[in-house]
Amino acid sequence: MQGVFLLRKWYLLLSIVMVIAVLAGCSGNKGNKSIKLAYVAWDSEIASTNVVKEVLESKLGYKVEMLQVDAGPMWAGIADGSADAMVAAWLPSTHSSYLDKYKSNIVDLGPNLNGTKIGLAVPAYMDIKSIEDLNKTETASLLKKQLIGIEPGAGIMMATEKAIQEYGLKSYTLVESSSAAMAQELLKAYDNKQPIVVTGWTPHWMFAKMDLKYLDDPKGVYGGDEQIHTLVRKGLQEDKKDAYAFLDRFEWTPDDMANVMVAIQEGKSPEDAAKDWVKANADKVDRWVKSTD
Template sequence: MRFRKIIQLTLFMITLFALAACGSTSESDGSSSTTGETNENEGAITIGQINWPENIAVTNMWKAILEDEGYDVELQLIEMGPQMSAVAEGDLDVAPEVWLPVQDKNYYEQYKDEANFFEEPWYDNGKVGLAVPAFMEDINSIEDLNENKDTFEGEIIGFEPGAGTMLTTEEMMEEYNLDYELVESSEAAMITSVIDAAETQEPIVAPLWKPHYVFSEVDLKFLEDPNQSFGEVEEIFMATREGFDADFEEVSEWLTNFKLDDDQLGELMIDVQDNEDNPMEGAEKWVEENQDLIDGWME
């Protein structure tokens, strides 16, 4: 009886191995088929996205435009540091928002030989710095912060670590010898804190940038920056992985031609913000209303 069970178990194991071998062969055949499908689907483009208002607006805009042209577009939510690394390694096609010459200079220096940074910006009127509510009439310069440390409880309210502006803020704090803590959170949490503080007349200081819808929500002001730690005018560039321009020559030309001014970007951000639960809907609305501008990029 025991011997019969051993024989049965042996036959069962042989059957399992045979099935596994068949499965392996089947998977191998399927892999070849999948590779063929991937080669046929050369329209797949991955674009990095960061949870910033202008970034969400622009990435959804490009998704809407490119999908209208028949491309399969995937937006990958990924913070700035990993995003630039992914572009340099060829794992991500497009990083749409690189602030230069100051905010993202570290990433540019690190990856300039491994990624393609566009020569011309798509937006040329950016501003970055520390901002406080406008009602704080006695706080007008970064140099005023140390003597008012208690007012701000020794905290600068920041957002995601690794963002270029956060790295620049850390450098700025050393340059001005600020005895403050840079509090890490998220862009959404920081903006909520700024709006709440401004509306309730509470002090707050945070690294902010224009373009950003928060400046239309509440009355804020940038602090003077005598050392120009945050630079003066910042420009926003795109970066793509090496070989993207050869794989997607047409799209690469469209991205190169892409330009927005303050009014155009502001309207796009408002349309997307008005459709916060479905940003693509807001982007598609803007695309439909600005087709002549888009046609100019795609000539």
């Protein structure tokens, strides 16, 4: 009897050890469940990338590393595998040069947002309608021959350089800054009813906060309506099946994005704004992550 008791005790101890080992293995796997998201510091992409980060972490158990870079390195990072994904590809026009360069080394999951637009934007109180009007001597003088831009290398900056050539605006300087700095310059000028031209795009909180208009682009330099696409590195579907499935399903509206952007502009951290949006849109988020096991 004592031998049977010892044998049972040994089996019990072995079972406990095996359960602990399995749990430890699961915990270790979860700890290694990480993903890198590349993005540019545009208000729209700060909003979308933080929402994606929140879903990956709160719903799928990932540890997310966010890599803030310029547009060129963002595309290059997906192509060379140093980043796993991005939700910030403006196509077919704004990032067309990057698509031509890297399309054979990336996976395009299609649009996550429809109805975007880029161009030169001005306050509605300015009495000009077209990019061609910038050639008027009085207008050029009022604007101090400056177009307020964002980061060098951004697709909208390359399009604006082309617009300067196409519309004969060679006396103008395209001022390089950042998305945040451009928006603040615009807000300052708007509050004082001063003339200003900026490189603009929608969705963007500045169109919700201010009465703005795009200058007509009769030469079509800036293209028409665009989409924002989700891109991932090759092999992600095999390596991180659930994350790939979610990224493939991720799609929202300009109003969704604007809600997050405005919350950030009004003082919330990007992380808190994303958490609040995900919590308030549970049904939509559930559709993104369904059957990702």
